[in-house]
Structures are given as structure tokens and as C-alpha cells.
Amino acid sequence: MRGRRVWQDLMAVTELEKGDVTPAKLGSREFAIYDTVDGIRVSLARCTHGAANLCDGYFDGKFIECPLHQGLFDARSGEAKAAPARKSLFMIENRIIDGMIQVYI
Numbered sequence: 510m511r512g513r514r515v516w517q518d519l520m521a522v523t524e525l526e527k528g529d530v531t532p533a534k535l536g537s538r539e540f541a542i543y544d545t546v547d548g549i550r551v552s553l554a555r556c557t558h559g560a561a562n563l564c565d566g567y568f569d570g571k572f573i574e575c576p577l578h579q580g581l582f583d584a585r586s587g588e589a590k591a592a593p594a595r596k597s598l599f600m601i602e603n604r605i606i607d608g609m610i611q612v613y614i
Contacts, residue, residue: 516604516611519551523608530573530584532564535612540601542610543584546570550584551603551612557589557596 520533520542531542532554539554541563554562561577568574573584580594587598602613 514613516606516613518609519603519612520610521608522549522605522610525549525610528570530564530566530568532562533610535614538614540612541573543568543573544570545585547585549603549605549610551601551610552582552584552587552598553601556580556582556594557598558594563598 517535519535525531525542525544528544533540533542541552541554543550554564556563556575558580559577561575563573563575565576566574573582578593581591582594582598583590587600589595589597604611
């Protein structure tokens with residue numbers, strides 16, 4: 510059924526880079542998995558400003574800085590926090606089941 514959202518396994522929790530951002534791929538979609546101070550969060554991997562891969566950016570447990578133009582996002586909410594980033598990240602609903610990070614897509 511086209512357009513139906515389902516939970517899909519993305520990555521085992523044991524594969525995460527602890528306290529950092531980990532890249533993951535599901536089909537043709539690229540994701541960034543953030544091990545934040547408040548738990549696991551997932552977004553699309555590309556910056557909303559310059560389309561750089563956020564997995565290559567600086568992450569401090571709360572904020573991810575784009576490696577291309579230093580735009581800043583709150584990895585917990587996706588909110589754009591510093592120019593040139595103005596558009597928030599698209600955050601993906603996620604959960605952990607049986608040691609697997611799952612995304613609802």
C-alpha cells in the first residue's frame with residue numbers, strides 16, 4: 510500500500526557512536542542519528558541550508574553544526590539556532606525495540 514507509514518529497523522543501538530552523530534541509510538534515504546544528552550534523535554542527514562551531510566559536523570550532545578557553513582541546529586528538536594540555517598531539520602519519529610533503533614516512515 511503506497512504512502513502507508515510503518516516502523517522500520519534503522520540500526521542496532523550497539524552500533525551507535527556514543528555521544529556523537531552516526532550516519533545511517535535506509536533505501537535511498539540518509540539519516541543522522543544523534544546520541545543526545547536527552548536520548549536518541551533522528552533526522553534526515555542533509556542540512557536544510559546547503560545540503561551538507563550533518564554527520565560530518567561538530568556535535569556536542571545537544572547541537573549539531575553544519576560542516577559547510579556552520580549553521581547550527583538543536584539535534585533534540587531540529588530547530589535552526591544560528592545563521593545561515595533558518596529552516597528546521599526534519600526530525601524522524603523513532604523508538605528502540607529489542608536493541609534496534611526504529612524509524613516511523
